[in-house]
Structure formats: structure tokens, C-alpha cells
Amino acid sequence: MQQTLANKRILLAVSGGIAAYKSADLTRRLAERGAEVRVILTDSAQQFITPLTMQAVSGNPVSTSLLDPSAEAAMGHIELAKWADIFIIAPATANVIAKLAQGMADDLLTTCVLATTANVFVAPAMNQQMYKNIATRKNIATLKEHNFHIIGPASGEQACGDVGLGRMEEPLNIVAAIEQFMAAKPAYQQHWQGISLTITAGPTREAIDPVRYISNHSSGKMGFALAAIAAQQGATVTLIAGPVSLATPAGVKRIDVISAEQMHQAAIAAAQNSQVFIGCAAVADYRMAKVAEQKLKKTGNDDLNLQLVKNPDIIASVASLSQQRPFTVGFAAETHNLLDYARGKLASKKLDMICANDVSDPEQGFNSDQNAVTLIWPQGEQALPAQSKTALAQQILHHVLQQFTLQTKA
Numbered sequence: 001m002q003q004t005l006a007n008k009r010i011l012l013a014v015s016g017g018i019a020a021y022k023s024a025d026l027t028r029r030l031a032e033r034g035a036e037v038r039v040i041l042t043d044s045a046q047q048f049i050t051p052l053t054m055q056a057v058s059g060n061p062v063s064t065s066l067l068d069p070s071a072e073a074a075m076g077h078i079e080l081a082k083w084a085d086i087f088i089i090a091p092a093t094a095n096v097i098a099k100l101a102q103g104m105a106d107d108l109l110t111t112c113v114l115a116t117t118a119n120v121f122v123a124p125a126m127n128q129q130m131y132k133n134i135a136t137r138k139n140i141a142t143l144k145e146h147n148f149h150i151i152g153p154a155s156g157e158q159a160c161g162d163v164g165l166g167r168m169e170e171p172l173n174i175v176a177a178i179e180q181f182m183a184a185k186p187a188y189q190q191h192w193q194g195i196s197l198t199i200t201a202g203p204t205r206e207a208i209d210p211v212r213y214i215s216n217h218s219s220g221k222m223g224f225a226l227a228a229i230a231a232q233q234g235a236t237v238t239l240i241a242g243p244v245s246l247a248t249p250a251g252v253k254r255i256d257v258i259s260a261e262q263m264h265q266a267a268i269a270a271a272q273n274s275q276v277f278i279g280c281a282a283v284a285d286y287r288m289a290k291v292a293e294q295k296l297k298k299t300g301n302d303d304l305n306l307q308l309v310k311n312p313d314i315i316a317s318v319a320s321l322s323q324q325r326p327f328t329v330g331f332a333a334e335t336h337n338l339l340d341y342a343r344g345k346l347a348s349k350k351l352d353m354i355c356a357n358d359v360s361d362p363e364q365g366f367n368s369d370q371n372a373v374t375l376i377w378p379q380g381e382q383a384l385p386a387q388s389k390t391a392l393a394q395q396i397l398h399h400v401l402q403q404f405t406l407q408t409k410a
């Protein structure tokens, strides 16, 4: 057997439908292609198939409950979600699909789906009339919008005697869909090949004296996610990072800086050798007019005035380069009037595109793992809904590449 899934970690969640008996065969098919398979059984799945069967075919302990201390001690639900390279839900009942569409997390399966960054494949299985129901159709459409991969369902005779669409796709067809996904990359994923890209990320830190500084809450996660994905997709990436505690993504050239002036210098040099520049850094607008050489001491006064001067606008300088100007993309982090301010910055900084980022919501933006942006360029706009910064980075890069390619062809 060809090891098409060698070393892939596959988390298979089984929910309660008659097709659950086929999930043992599915597990065996995945395992014989080299995958390591771990299985989650919902309560109702256990009415159709036992943990013992699934343990025997997967060769791994089976997880059945969110709140089982012994299972959590072996591999907790978050660990399980992080462990997976691929997450398959087969069979996925109408009820599970509805819960996933709502983002619910009331059992082990749904909690792991929310907690994973793996690609999630859903193989619906239900009565044909339930599948036709408008509520189910809407839920499946929502899952597609949220980047779930839907496999099937197949058509034919059903356990209840009905005939129609709703049978779980055959295990071998599910395996084929996974293999195809692993082998094929969407066309745009190869298109960064040979393109040079500079990204600024993180905050800058402006010294007040030898022990104090002015900075902001930027974590650098968005810029690092962009750098990681672009490198995976073939770009030559230079990442100019302010002070952050993040690992350098594979294949990325990283230049560490502290202050806006240092970032400015590094960015101009790198931008002149880049075809695309993305300014994701939260650059401090002001720095001390003069950094105190000694630690400032408390005085008898209640007020302390610091004199600040404006930092160079890095991205505006890049966008104004008269020679070797890259396609320039900025970020606008705002707490109000998001789109208006972003459009203003697109024009005033002479950018080619801007990612408008609402940072008033603590669930997204600064320091969070989630983000949502609206991309704005002179001829168009595209809202990208809240999702992980990695997933968002893929979408942002897709649109940047599209506009960059149009501009270079024009």
C-alpha cells in the first residue's frame, strides 16, 4: 500500500448515525496509508460502535468525553485539537453540523473543532429529507464559508428505506478526498514562488531613559503569520521584527529591531530589493526628543512632561520611493470609524492596499490569535471574517497577490 498519508496525524470524530459502523473501515484505510489515527466517539456514536472496536483498528486510546479526568490526563482536548494535522468528522449528523455552524462547544467533538487549526473535513450522513431541509442546507453553507471541507454526501438507498442524497460517502472516497487535498495546492499557493516580500511586524519600543520605554500591545502574531504563509507559498521573505517573543517562521530571513528609526532604516533597505512590502508593524508615532542618559528621578512635582517628536512614517517612505518601489500594503488598526480612516490612510500614504483592522474588540486584533480585516484597494474592497491569524494570512496574501499581479501586468 502506498504511504500517501505517511506520518499524518488524523483526528477522526464519529457522531451518532448508522454510518458510524463504516468509520472502523475508514480508520483502517487511513492507517494502512501511513496515517496515525486517533478517534473521538460522541455519546450517540457509542450506540452504534464501541470504543474497543475503534481502539483496535486505530491502535490508539479512544476519547469519548470532555470531562473524563483519566482521558484528559493522557491527552487533553486542547492537546488533541493541536495534535491533529487533519480533522475528519465522519459521519457528521445534521445535529453536529448545526452545532458546528453555530460554533458551539458542548462536547468533546465540537470543542476540539473550535480549538484546532487543522483542516476540518465533514462527511454528512442523514436521512435525505433532513439533508434537503433548508436549515441543514444553510448550516452546510455556513460551514463552507468557514473553510470546512465537505465530502459528499452520496446518493442511494438509506437505512430507513428512503432513497436520495444523504448517505455518508464511502470510506475509500473520503480517503481519496484527503489524499487529493494533501497532494494538491490551490493554484495561488504556488504563485508566490520567486516573489520577494518584506514584512514589518510587532511593536516598536521608544526609549525614555535607560530603563523605561513607550510602546504598544502589538504581539507581532499577524505579521509573523503572513511571513510564515508567504514563505510556505514560495516567497523570499524578509521579516523586520520589533521586540516580540515569537519564533522565526521556517525559511524566513529575520531582522530584529527595537525602535522606529531602526525599523525605518532596515525597511527602506529591504523594500528596495522587494516586489511587495507589507507594513504590519504597530510603529510608535512618537519618540523622545532626547533620550535621558540616566534614569529619570521622581521630582517634587505632580506632573512630568516628556517632549516627544514624530517618528518617520515607514510605510509612507516606502510607498514614496521613486525607484524600485514595491507594491505596498499597510494596516490600519482603529477603534472607531474604521473604514473611513483606513480609506484616508490608503490615499494619504499612497498605498496600494490597506487592511482595516478593528482593534476595539479584545477578541481580535492586538495580542489575540483571531483577527478580522477589511481589505481596501483603490478599485475594490473585500471583508475577511474573524478567523485564526494563520487562516486570515492566507486570504490576505491571496488578495495581495491578485492585485500585485494585476498591477504588474498593467
Ligand code: C5P
Pocket: 200, 260, 279, 280, 281, 282, 283, 284, 285, 311, 312, 313, 314, 315, 316, 329, 330, 331, 332, 333, 345
Ligand atoms: O498611521 P497609522 O499608524 O495608523 O498607519 C498604520 C500603517 O502605517 C501600518 O501599516 C503601519 O505599519 C504603518 N506605519 C509606519 N510607520 C509609522 C506609523 C505607521 O510604517 N511611523
